[in-house]
Amino acid sequence: AQKITQTQPGMFVQEKEAVTLDCTYDTSDPSYGLFWYKQPSSGEMIFLIYQGSYDQQNATEGRYSLNFQKARKSANLVISASQLGDSAMYFCAMREIGLTGNQFYFGTGTSLTVIP
Amino acid sequence: KAGVTQTPRYLIKTRGQQVTLSCSPISGHRSVSWYQQTPGQGLQFLFEYFSETQRNKGNFPGRFSGRQFSNSRSEMNVSTLELGDSALYLCASSLWAGTGQSGNTIYFGEGSWLTVV
Numbered sequence: 714a715q716k717i718t719q720t721q722p723g724m725f726v727q728e729k730e731a732v733t734l735d736c737t738y739d740t741s742d743p744s745y746g747l748f749w750y751k752q753p754s755s756g757e758m759i760f761l762i763y764q765g766s767y768d769q770q771n772a773t774e775g776r777y778s779l780n781f782q783k784a785r786k787s788a789n790l791v792i793s794a795s796q797l798g799d800s801a802m803y804f805c806a807m808r809e810i811g812l813t814g815n816q817f818y819f820g821t822g823t824s825l826t827v828i829p
Numbered sequence: 830k831a832g833v834t835q836t837p838r839y840l841i842k843t844r845g846q847q848v849t850l851s852c853s854p855i856s857g858h859r860s861v862s863w864y865q866q867t868p869g870q871g872l873q874f875l876f877e878y879f880s881e882t883q884r885n886k887g888n889f890p891g892r893f894s895g896r897q898f899s900n901s902r903s904e905m906n907v908s909t910l911e912l913g914d915s916a917l918y919l920c921a922s923s924l925w926a927g928t929g930q931s932g933n934t935i936y937f938g939e940g941s942w943l944t945v946v
Contacts, residue, residue, distance in 0.1 A: 758937035763930040
């Protein structure tokens with residue numbers, strides 16, 4: 714089974730609008746971390762936001778927020794007030810922190826295009 | 830604080846040659862991991878080193894190898910290059926200590942774009 718699933722290969726959003734990028738995960742480890750990364754065309758993977766499995770509140774970082782629904786095993790990224798510079802690939806990732814290992818698992822990514 | 834530095838950024842090699850890529854992690858980070866990214870296969874984990882020891886290894890042939898030095902800098906080597914090795918190779922570093930964002934997040938370099946002709 715896939716550890717991380719991103720079902721939206723491509724998304725379009727109007728500038729200044731909000732957009733939600735979907736991510737579901739699969740793990741039996743009670744302790745894990747969830748991450749979102751942005752990859753512009755230049756190639757660098759930029760860390761955006763982190764959510765720990767025991768965190769009670771949804772993580773927020775500026776215009777980024779993570780909608781964490783533990784029971785549904787989903788960790789959707791919400792970008793508010795989209796900007797042209799937000800056009801990039803976005804990857805959801807997970808690390809199982811418990812005894813099962815330290816490897817990072819990445820989804821297949823979502824290509825976001827912001828339309829002026 | 831300097832980020833993860835990868836060299837070279839771009840390189841072109843011929844089939845059958847070998848290549849060595851270098852990665853300097855963020856100061857204080859003892860874990861370095863490597864990923865291969867291609868349009869067809871996405872982001873694939875190669876291996877991870879912590880304090881000079883390989884802790885995890887992905888499903889790649891033995892032509893792909895790596896090492897980590899005492900200063901945490903890491904190199905990866907690909908021998909007998911094939912056309913399919915053309916990819917973006919990403920290095921990431923982490924504290925890998927305890928729980929929470931600071932201990933678990935991996936930070937990437939800009940990557941090395943390898944083209945095999």
